[in-house]
Amino acid sequence: MASTAAAPRDWTRRRTAKRERLEAVRPFASGRVLDAGRMRDALQALLRPGDRVALEGDNQKQADFLAEALAGCDPNVVHDLHLLISSISLREHLDVFERGVARRLDFAYAGPQSVRVAQMLADDKIEVGAIHTYVELYARMFVDLTPDVALLCAEQADHEGNLYTGPNTEDTPTIAEAAAFRDGVVLAQVNELVDRVPRVDIPGDWVDLVVESPRPFVLEPLFTRDPRQIGQVEILMAMLALRGIYERHGVTALNHGIGFDTAAIELILPTYGEELGLRGKICRHWTLNPHPTLIPAIESGWVESVHCFGGEPGTERYVAARPDVFFIGGDGSLRSNRVLCQLAGQYAVDMFIGSSLQIDACANSSTVTEGRLSGFGGAPNMGHDPHGRRHASPAWLSLLGGEAPALRGRKLVVQITQTFRSGGTPAFVESLDAIQVGKDAGMPIPPIMIYGDDVSHVVTEEGVAYLYRAGSLAERREAVAAVAGATPVGRDLDERRVEELRRDGLVALPEDLKVDVRRADRSLLAARSIEDLIAWSGGLYDPPAQFRTW
């Protein structure tokens, strides 16, 4: 044997470091339970300069008490942290950088804080590793970004550290697994310490420390759309999508993005969809958060199953009462799981449909708009054709393509938008704002949310473009233009060319789909208000205060 083995090496450095950290916080803990009143001191004892720290930071729920304590740390003691935050939603997430406690950031999404992120980048106050999708960031936690410390968030813990997340499991088990099994310290804030949790979402032996937060964690109702705000144009697009895509391709398993456009589709299933005889034929299996606007379709018997990325405030009692449809634990409440729902959305459903803020002439799209570095979130994982898929379904096969023998079906990736947004801003543009934002932020490639070559269909109030049938980039551009109305992208397309595209099946106008435009009216919505949704739910849906107008 070639004896090139290195000198004896210590292979337990992480384990030793973890033991030392836990020793250091002992003065602030009783067993696994930290004193909430000494949280800042505890963090200062636990953390080392340069540590990689995962701060939860999900799409919805936030470990806000821990974020606040972290932002309050003395930068002479704790500094140069490398933070992993999937969603930058709280002021404190950025205060940590302003104060010099943290230096480097890897993240996935920055909703309300996106302007400040862009500004702090420009001011060199944050060093960004990369902007990811949610699951990309988690994936890296098992490869090159394993956390030294994970600061998590749950509803309850018992004294053995078992965590109960209730409906908002989201990302907690995944981050906990990455840290716990590589000698990272796992610390969770919980709303309540109890003797026995109603179900175990994360086993206690993965959790080192818990702290009872003085107030419940922040949770955003991101998936609630008030039907009152859905108008004729959304309803028309919903009708076009239903006939031109759902019905035509026989889409049984799917994911809907956030927005009024897809909410409108959910709300016309029990009316227009029922009329078309589509119940039981389409939209049977879903991967999405518990959208309140899906309640009428569920109650009307359209929906066989829903697996969720996370929860949605107000839907808890309703979801708990529908265990045949949702994934529910022995405690009677939802179990969500972003990674598994993303897996399902990638490999088991046939369609993603989502709204976009901007689409360019090649169908590239982005929700990044001027001055806002909003990141990617989860849409790119849903909004692409997964080449690792090998099983067939009728919808997937209906987009068959490729050169024999390398034939394969394709996921339906649908972008839906009005040609003009409110205020008369065109949704179809020659150049995405994202290009400039990416340049300003020094990103190596433009932050495109969904690539044009991954998009199979575009729906506007003008019609449906079947981009997967385009034989060339030029033809794809024409098909986009044909539904882009009077925007800069649409206005120059020749009328005769539109006729050819219709004839060749690249574009369908309302009349081609037998959609009667005059019927696009709010009377087609199964629910026209939040009150209607409550009524459909039999009183089980409890909308958050901001959605109560009464």
Next chain:
Amino acid sequence: MASTAAAPRDWTRRRTAKRERLEAVRPFASGRVLDAGRMRDALQALLRPGDRVALEGDNQKQADFLAEALAGCDPNVVHDLHLLISSISLREHLDVFERGVARRLDFAYAGPQSVRVAQMLADDKIEVGAIHTYVELYARMFVDLTPDVALLCAEQADHEGNLYTGPNTEDTPTIAEAAAFRDGVVLAQVNELVDRVPRVDIPGDWVDLVVESPRPFVLEPLFTRDPRQIGQVEILMAMLALRGIYERHGVTALNHGIGFDTAAIELILPTYGEELGLRGKICRHWTLNPHPTLIPAIESGWVESVHCFGGEPGTERYVAARPDVFFIGGDGSLRSNRVLCQLAGQYAVDMFIGSSLQIDACANSSTVTEGRLSGFGGAPNMGHDPHGRRHASPAWLSLLGGEAPALRGRKLVVQITQTFRSGGTPAFVESLDAIQVGKDAGMPIPPIMIYGDDVSHVVTEEGVAYLYRAGSLAERREAVAAVAGATPVGRDLDERRVEELRRDGLVALPEDLKVDVRRADRSLLAARSIEDLIAWSGGLYDPPAQFRTW
């Protein structure tokens, strides 16, 4: 509100069915613990005709005791089951169909049983839903294939149902989650019932029933390759890959498939790689099972982290002694997780490299060969360019492509093979055997393992083809031909065209890469035998009996 709500409906049918099933097995159980001597009776009480049953069935570990009991059930009582088995490895998996206990099958891989699967399909004894990759099958368990009953496999359970998997966690938590949270019954065979498990891999409140198997579950050492069987050609290809791909693209995070070709690469890192000064620059983060042939590289300080799909028999003590590198639990043993490792392999690593049995002229490849319906396993998930990725890395950016502004990097997907397999069979063929096998089995599309347009590089003993640089399908074919030697695919390519391809950077021969062919010798292997691997491990590696020649 449009009052189209259906008549009151029972939304708890699955919950009721579960309660009834658990009532029915009560005579055979004490608390959660079933009597192993009455396993067949218990299954007959638990199961209903037509049930969807997930039988674990992983890549490595097998719930063999439960499979045997299932195969022994009376088909008059239990029949027409729909089985979900990720890997069909045991005789009993197919006996269940022969005996009429099961009728329908969804699966991912059929190694040793692949000939019999093809035969039984032809004889109409199995109705196949679809052939998946592993994670696709799990994904569908959260969508349209949720199990009514999950038959799982673990090392230990306590009386509360907490499961301990040890290093072979593999798929157990994922299948358990799909069943447990949709009122499926979760039953696990365990090697041992204990008072307290050393760590909790699956929480007890997800598990309804456990049974102590009369013998430990079957576990295949799939990832062990004896260095004795590695010859000059594999070593030459390893050198070419190292210089032409790993070094050139700066690949730091990667996945290796199974096989002697990639084992050779692992074994020349501490020798040839060291000479080239590549330690610390490449191959730092890995997603793969604990390959014994990776031990010398780990011991030589090449490897910072390894996250594993599953375990590997014989590596337990070694892995446990290297917690800085592997993901290890508080009990001191490996925690693997196929879904999370697949996630990491898809979104966090820059390269997949694997051997193939057959490659066609367009670089489509397959391990399906004549008469064998072997399925897909996990390779397609690793072996494609994930379009949902958004973060950049130097290796990924080095394959930048697309039409501006839709520029993006690309995952390196590398196929490595000798031009002729043992026995003189060409590896490069005009038509893959898979095409005919797929036709015979009535598959809707050919069972291609890795599609040519996803392959970025092909390595043979002739050189490296840089397919990602090909501007057209014709050019891709020429680049493949240039490294396909005297096979039907390679022999007709004009010499002058090869020169042009070299000049344009589509092909590199050994001299282009400064690889001295004369050095391709077994002396370059850091370990030349299993005994050498044991020595490198400091006596911690315990190879399974079949790999001991002394």
